[in-house]
Amino acid sequence: MKKRTYIYKNFERFWHWAQALLIIFLMITGFEVHGSFSLMGYEEAVLFHDIAAWAFTVLILFTIFWHFATGSWEQYIPSKKFVKEQINYYIIGIFKGAHHPTKKTSYNKFNPLQRLTYFGFKILIVPVQFVTGFIYMYYMYPENPLHIKSLEIIALIHTFGAFVLIAFIIAHVYLLTTNEEPMESFIAMLTGWEELDIDPEEEHKQHMQYAVDKSTAGYYRLNKEGKFIDVNRAWLDLYKCKDKSNIIGKHFSTTRKKEDLKSLENLISDVLNGKSFKAIPSIRKCFDGKFAKHVLSINPTYENNEIIGCEGFIIDNPKI
Amino acid sequence: MKKKNTKEFVKILLLSVIIPFALVFIIENLIKNFKSRDYDINIVNCTKDTLPSIVDHSEFEILKKKFTNPSELTQACISCHNKRDEEVMASSHWTWDRLVVRENGDSVRMGKKNMINNYCIATNTNTWKCTSCHAGYGYKDKNFDFKDTKKMDCIVCHDKTGAYDKQPLGSGFPVEEKRKFGDKTYFTPDYNYIARNVGKPTIRNCGKCHFFGGGGNNVKHGDLSDDLFHADKDMDVHMDENGNKMSCIDCHKTNRHNMKGKLYRSMPINKDRLYCYDCHTEAPHVNNTLNRHTNKISCQTCHIPVYAKGAPTKMSWDWSQAGKLNKRGYRISEHDSLGKSTFKTEKGAFTWESNVIPEYVWSNGNVEHYIYGDKIKDTSKILKINKIHGNYGDSSSKIIPVKIHRGKQIFDTENSVLIPPHVYGDKKDAFKKGLDWKLSSAKGMKEAGLEFSGKYSFIKTEMHYPINHMVAPVEKSLKCIDCHSKNGRLENLKGFYMPGRDSNAILDWMGILMIIGALGGVLVHGLIRVFKK
Numbered sequence: 001m002k003k004r005t006y007i008y009k010n011f012e013r014f015w016h017w018a019q020a021l022l023i024i025f026l027m028i029t030g031f032e033v034h035g036s037f038s039l040m041g042y043e044e045a046v047l048f049h050d051i052a053a054w055a056f057t058v059l060i061l062f063t064i065f066w067h068f069a070t071g072s073w074e075q076y077i078p079s080k081k082f083v084k085e086q087i088n089y090y091i092i093g094i095f096k097g098a099h100h101p102t103k104k105t106s107y108n109k110f111n112p113l114q115r116l117t118y119f120g121f122k123i124l125i126v127p128v129q130f131v132t133g134f135i136y137m138y139y140m141y142p143e144n145p146l147h148i149k150s151l152e153i154i155a156l157i158h159t160f161g162a163f164v165l166i167a168f169i170i171a172h173v174y175l176l177t178t179n180e181e182p183m184e185s186f187i188a189m190l191t192g193w194e195e196l197d198i199d200p201e202e203e204h205k206q207h208m209q210y211a212v213d214k215s216t217a218g219y220y221r222l223n224k225e226g227k228f229i230d231v232n233r234a235w236l237d238l239y240k241c242k243d244k245s246n247i248i249g250k251h252f253s254t255t256r257k258k259e260d261l262k263s264l265e266n267l268i269s270d271v272l273n274g275k276s277f278k279a280i281p282s283i284r285k286c287f288d289g290k291f292a293k294h295v296l297s298i299n300p301t302y303e304n305n306e307i308i309g310c311e312g313f314i315i316d317n318p319k320i
Numbered sequence: 321m322k323k324k325n326t327k328e329f330v331k332i333l334l335l336s337v338i339i340p341f342a343l344v345f346i347i348e349n350l351i352k353n354f355k356s357r358d359y360d361i362n363i364v365n366c367t368k369d370t371l372p373s374i375v376d377h378s379e380f381e382i383l384k385k386k387f388t389n390p391s392e393l394t395q396a397c398i399s400c401h402n403k404r405d406e407e408v409m410a411s412s413h414w415t416w417d418r419l420v421v422r423e424n425g426d427s428v429r430m431g432k433k434n435m436i437n438n439y440c441i442a443t444n445t446n447t448w449k450c451t452s453c454h455a456g457y458g459y460k461d462k463n464f465d466f467k468d469t470k471k472m473d474c475i476v477c478h479d480k481t482g483a484y485d486k487q488p489l490g491s492g493f494p495v496e497e498k499r500k501f502g503d504k505t506y507f508t509p510d511y512n513y514i515a516r517n518v519g520k521p522t523i524r525n526c527g528k529c530h531f532f533g534g535g536g537n538n539v540k541h542g543d544l545s546d547d548l549f550h551a552d553k554d555m556d557v558h559m560d561e562n563g564n565k566m567s568c569i570d571c572h573k574t575n576r577h578n579m580k581g582k583l584y585r586s587m588p589i590n591k592d593r594l595y596c597y598d599c600h601t602e603a604p605h606v607n608n609t610l611n612r613h614t615n616k617i618s619c620q621t622c623h624i625p626v627y628a629k630g631a632p633t634k635m636s637w638d639w640s641q642a643g644k645l646n647k648r649g650y651r652i653s654e655h656d657s658l659g660k661s662t663f664k665t666e667k668g669a670f671t672w673e674s675n676v677i678p679e680y681v682w683s684n685g686n687v688e689h690y691i692y693g694d695k696i697k698d699t700s701k702i703l704k705i706n707k708i709h710g711n712y713g714d715s716s717s718k719i720i721p722v723k724i725h726r727g728k729q730i731f732d733t734e735n736s737v738l739i740p741p742h743v744y745g746d747k748k749d750a751f752k753k754g755l756d757w758k759l760s761s762a763k764g765m766k767e768a769g770l771e772f773s774g775k776y777s778f779i780k781t782e783m784h785y786p787i788n789h790m791v792a793p794v795e796k797s798l799k800c801i802d803c804h805s806k807n808g809r810l811e812n813l814k815g816f817y818m819p820g821r822d823s824n825a826i827l828d829w830m831g832i833l834m835i836i837g838a839l840g841g842v843l844v845h846g847l848i849r850v851f852k853k
Contacts, residue, residue: 043607090845159827166834167838
């Protein structure tokens, strides 16, 4: 089952594209400094590489904060589950038209290989580039606390990191196309929305919740003592009750005429013994003191096979 | 839902379009600013004495009497400026040497008296020829009395008229009557006129000797030529006649006749040096990356991209060819198109160059110089007459530009020492006259107090002259790429990693293979997917 889902938040997308641009820019300027080609001039290349490095640092700091503030960091923790299946998919399954072994959801966006790769990217490549880059920049600074004998090893690690990043980008871009709709993930990274396979069970639960919340039938739930635990919006409207707090914790007797209480108590004691009723015509006592008619349904609620109360719907019916 | 989707798309499209464009805009502007900005030069401790001279020397009675020789004028000077003679007599302009501690711990007085170079080789028996640039009169040989104040030459430095000249080959005396040397006529100086017009030394006073080291214009240093008498901005940004108008003593500040900035070629210890940052501060650039370079690179390295910008300088001198005669048995004298001597029977073969790109070495300011009697360790190798100490690992070392003068000169094969031959003279034992290496060596060695075995040969030698003058204007100074590139200026200065010049071939190939591997893998994977469908 497919459903359009919002999976990449605003900041996440901004971060992704800003990072992509910065890495590409750092790559161009960096390889000019390395002597691979001559484009904007050496002095400019160094200057802009330094500026971009600072911009990248700021972005990383914000991103680290964001990851922890939103709990998104959990999405990047590698797991062993389905790693084999994912590898098999890429080297065998994909050629046979098999389906992705893992499902993408808004709370589990990455397949196990993605988790592993992005985790490595964040925990290894970026920090190594960051540290070697800043040593590169400041090892010669007067009064620096670092006294390194030679730039060589630092420069070589930094260069190697750059090569790894290029390979990463190539693979990263290619793997976009392994989706059923090649451009889908790309567009998703721009808009935040993607068509995702979703769990029917989960969908069902969500929808039921929605149905109860938005229904025009009043919903109520009582505990064993006959006190209200929960009602929905429609219930409050039918009873002309302004606020939920006016009813929660009150006994059901406040909602009825005194004459009707006896039969209602019998009804509820039946329900608490396990019976259900389909359509009982009733007269309710609204909060403004007026009376109105409705039909109610009632059934027991369970927890660990024990009856803990009852619940049901009321439908307004003045014609009774 | 649909509406929200569109909104999101527009939002991120704007972000991802505007941000790159904004970036490009900012970067373009940065480049523009960066390239066109004015260079505000931050100067400290640089004051020029602009006060007019408050003393009118023309009113002093003692300067009105008739002087017949320069010595009388010197005495007149000292009669008022007493004690100044002691300062001058303690300075190297007079002593031509100074007390130093050598690397082996010896305390020696080192100077022209006992140093050997690979130009005219040594003063020694030839002193009378060299001392036309001594700040004194009559320094003919080692018997000169260095305590006689009457022999001091004040006006060579303090004459403001330009009418005072010491004659060549005259042991420091001006001519007594009109005389011609080569194509230049020397007149007897009007001492009274000169005495009325004395003052602080100008470029003219200093340059008269220092621009002609080695016996001719710009022969020795390479960065000191008579072009500096009338320099423009490109020749020297400080001495530019129409610009900064600085003279030698504006940098070579003098305290009681003791001048700052000794000859870097020969000073064994890093003392009394003169630094650009004395005035320019240690962070003179707008760009901090450049400022960081000053840890390892001297200012001169980038700011003196070429030397000998006008007159050519001598780059090599091969004494081993001296003595050659032509087929008819006459002496040979050859010149290049500029009139510079390229071969002379009595001197050997020379090469000259102008607009020379310096060579670069590490320097911590300490120099070891060859003096009489120093043993040559390995006579099969090139002998470094002066060794400039320093290396990358030494935190006080910086890269400096040098002129390397390459020579081939005579040495005693048995005693392994350089020979200071007797070159100039009228008798047969002077090489110029007799063309006999044995005779002239014997005479020179004896005078220098060295033992001569009678066996000699020629050894290749190198002399390093740090380049400090002819500073270029900022737009002509070196650009990053001049060194940060393969085949750049620092190509031969190994032992450290420099971005743009150095790379690890294995790592680069690994990286390239990794990229090719990634591209290839992606391509193969993709193709299989396409064909399997």
